Amino acid sequence: MALSYPTDISDEQWELLLPLLPGAKPGGRPRKVDLRAVMNALFYIVVAGCAWRMLPHDFPNWKTVYHDFRVWRIDGTWETIHAKFVSWERVAQGHQAAPSAASLDSQSVKTATPAAIAVGFDGGKRVKGRKRHLMVDTLGLVMLVVVTAANVSDQQGARLVFKRLAAVSQQIARLVLIWVDGTYEGVDFMKWTMDTYRWILETIKRSDDAKGFVLLPKRWVVERTWGWLNWSRRLSKDYEVLPETSETFIYVAMIRLMLRRLA
Structure with a gap:
């Protein structure tokens, strides 16, 4: 063809x-x-x-x-295809189908549709729009994404991610460690994560003396994933009315990336 x-x-x-x-x-x-x-x-x-x-x-x-x-x-078709491709790609690269470690991060993006629902203002990033809460494995492959209003805190978003992820048994069968940045730091939140899901949160911070871009150990993987998604122009802003549609477009972008690798 x-x-x-x-x-x-x-x-x-x-x-x-x-x-x-x-x-x-x-x-x-x-x-x-x-x-x-x-x-x-x-x-x-x-x-x-x-x-x-x-x-x-x-x-x-x-x-x-x-x-x-x-x-x-x-009906969940996109998430099913995405999960299947993630396991295939992990095995193709010599890893077990389910990861034992992951990275969690968030990204605030502007909305471009006046009719969009679930829109807020991120005071830290000075962005009015939505926030993408992204969990990736050690290869940078997306495990799960949740899109919320931008005024939802990173810890609140993480709770939503963890709740959805806990329902996907094949993805968390081996999960033990999650790398996060300083916005997720806090004894209460880390204790809640450990007590509820038996996952350990490890904070990786950038040095206070560092200037400009700094490659952080372990967490550079999730930053690379943001870079991959940036090649999909539909994701440059949030153009969708529903946050669920925004989540789906991220899965579609990752399906395309993995399909090119697997075939």
Whole structure:
């Protein structure tokens, strides 16, 4: 199949991805739109950053593409595919499928849609918008992301991340240690994490004397992940009405990255 855009899926990538996509529902009309074309459109949107209605005409109708994207967000398809790819990529790099250590960080970004819900002001970063709370493994692969209003503190966001992560048994089977920065520091919070989940939080701080960019041990991995996500223009700001949609686009961006590596 000839590739029209740099984001198009190759034959090898499609062979890997197709078995993980939902099949047609029984009793309904046969699907008329090619699933591969839908996935090409979604990867184009996340990388190019265009609006749904500005999807080029050689892709399926934007309403069809959005419908599949939304349905797969609601039924958990994107998270299922993402989790499968994470385990495959870890094994491919010589690691066990489940990590024993992780890094947690947050990023405040401006919102670009007046209709967006769950919007707040981060006084520390001076940003009005949303905050992305991101947990990654030692390879920088996303384990889980939660998007909140920007005025939600890092510790409050971490509690949300931990609660969701605790429900995904295959990802936390071996998890023991989580590296964090100074915003998560505090005896009460660290004790609560240990008592509730049996996870140890280790704070890695930058020196007070350091100036400019400093490569922090262990935690540089999560900073690299932010860099990977920065290549997806849809994530340069938060363009979504729902925070759940913002989370899904991060999973889609990571699925594309891992798909290129695995195939």
